[in-house]
Amino acid sequence: MGFSKLKIPRICEHCSKPFEAKTVTTRFCNISCANKAGKERKKSEKEQKEKETLLKKYSNKIAEVQTREFISVAEAKVMYGISKDTLHRLIKRGIITSFNLSKRLTRVRRSDLDAMFTEVKVPHQREKVREGKEFEVESCYTLSEVSQKYNANPSTVSSVIRKNNIPKKKIGSFVYVPKKQIDEIFDNK
Ligand SMILES: [Zn+2]
Numbered sequence: 001m002g003f004s005k006l007k008i009p010r011i012c013e014h015c016s017k018p019f020e021a022k023t024v025t026t027r028f029c030n031i032s033c034a035n036k037a038g039k040e041r042k043k044s045e046k047e048q049k050e051k052e053t054l055l056k057k058y059s060n061k062i063a064e065v066q067t068r069e070f071i072s073v074a075e076a077k078v079m080y081g082i083s084k085d086t087l088h089r090l091i092k093r094g095i096i097t098s099f100n101l102s103k104r105l106t107r108v109r110r111s112d113l114d115a116m117f118t119e120v121k122v123p124h125q126r127e128k129v130r131e132g133k134e135f136e137v138e139s140c141y142t143l144s145e146v147s148q149k150y151n152a153n154p155s156t157v158s159s160v161i162r163k164n165n166i167p168k169k170k171i172g173s174f175v176y177v178p179k180k181q182i183d184e185i186f187d188n189k
Contacts, residue, residue, distance in 0.1 A: 013037060070099070070107035080113050090116075094173035135169045140176040150186045160185060 007020040014033035028034040065075050073087055087108065090096040095116070097109040141149070146157045161168060161177060164185055168177045 014040075066110070069110055071110050073106050073108065076108055076110075076113055080117055082113070135171075135176055135178070137176070139179050140169075141179055141182055142174045142176060146177065146182055146186070152186075 007022070008024060008026070009018065010021040010026065010029075011018055012029035012033050013027045014037040015029060017029050019029035028037060062079060065071055065079060071079070073084055076082055076087055077084060087096065091098045091106070091108065096112040098106050100106050143154060143157055143161075146152070147154050150157075152160075160166075161182075164181070166177050166181050166185075168175050170176075
């Protein structure tokens with residue numbers, strides 16, 4: 001029977017040694033390699049499972065964090081991939097609101113971070129462009145510029161803006177208002 005003499009050259013999947021396989025489905029050179037390979041597969045399956053459990057735990061954590069308005073610096077680091085130094089810089093510049101529970105426990109406002117990062121990610125381009133034009137720095141005053149130009153004290157400026165529903169936008173530590181609308185109102189006073 002020519003059939004039984006068939007030998008298939010193979011490389012053992014465990015020890016990488018060449019051997020002659022008796023059937024097309026043989027993957028290991030001997031029983032010991034087959035056993036070791038089986039054990040390793042079980043081990044890696046277990047590791048994979050542990051990884052998945054961790055991931056699940058982690059995603060639950062993120063879901064929980066997303067319901068809170070204030071999050072820790074460490075959480076912000078994980079969620080937004082932002083470094084601690086960058087975060088502290090943004091806090092210092094007034095772009096992100098924060099408060100300290102204690103000297104070492106800073107909490108930051110999640111919606112500030114959302115606003116910063118969604119601006120890049122979310123494709124609401126049409127609205128953004130329109131809003132962007134309105135608030136281009138050249139076509140805006142800061143509140144103190146309004147005070148100076150119209151010789152009005154800051155509280156008057158604020159109340160006029162409020163009463164007239166003038167849109168304003170905070171960028172960093174400055175609040176911007178559209179020149180056109182401000183001029184229309186103050187020129188008539
Ligand atoms: Zn082997």
